[in-house]
């Protein structure tokens with residue numbers, strides 16, 4: 001059966017946003033609707049860590065400090081995942097790219113695969129709400145100190161990518177405050193514009 005598609009054919013999306021902004025939640029919902037895989041690099045690394053793989057052992061401490069895993073490691077992770085069959089008809093990348101080098105790697109990788117990103121979604125959420133959402137979740141890297149470090153890393157290394165994608169005409173900005181349903185509705189409307 002043909003996969004669903006939104007009105008404008010957005011099937012290759014990136015979700016870019018601060019920790020706790022709800023990108024994982026919204027990426028999952030939209031991926032189900034579009035019938036494409038939601039690819040969360042954070043989830044993939046946590047799974048590797050839980051399974052005790054060589055990758056998991058290498059990245060565990062870095063994640064626990066709220067820092068970013070190095071770009072070369074992330075390039076391998078994303079290349080492997082995007083090359084899998086289920087990503088051929090589309091995907092939602094949640095949490096990648098996060099650095100200027102990762103932007104270039106993704107562009108190269110998609111070029112090799114003969115495709116490109118349709119849109120980059122960013123969710124805007126107040127800083128206090130970000131903290132409260134993450135603290136309410138109780139993940140291993142969700143202590144206040146680590147969340148604040150992840151936020152600082154986001155502002156330093158990832159936020160500048162928003163301007164890059166805006167300039168490229170790919171950015172879709174969505175108000176991420178309110179309930180999950182409200183944000184999902186705004187997101188669908190914004191992508192249809």
Ligand code: AP5
Pocket residue numbers: 017018019020021022023024025026041042043045062063064066067068069070074094095096097098102133134136137150176177178179180181183
């Ligand atoms: P990652 O898992 O990507 O963590 P993050 O960016 O810190 O994002 P979060 O998962 O905290 O938040 P989210 O925006 O996805 O929000 P969510 O939907 O979960 O990465 C973890 C680590 O992996 C990184 O720190 C780094 O070390 C490493 N890593 C990953 N990718 C990397 C890369 N590309 N390069 C280098 N290193 C990388 O929502 C948060 C909570 O809020 C949930 O409990 C949810 O239920 C709730 N919630 C969601 N929406 C709402 C709403 N509207 N109202 C109320 N609650 C809500």
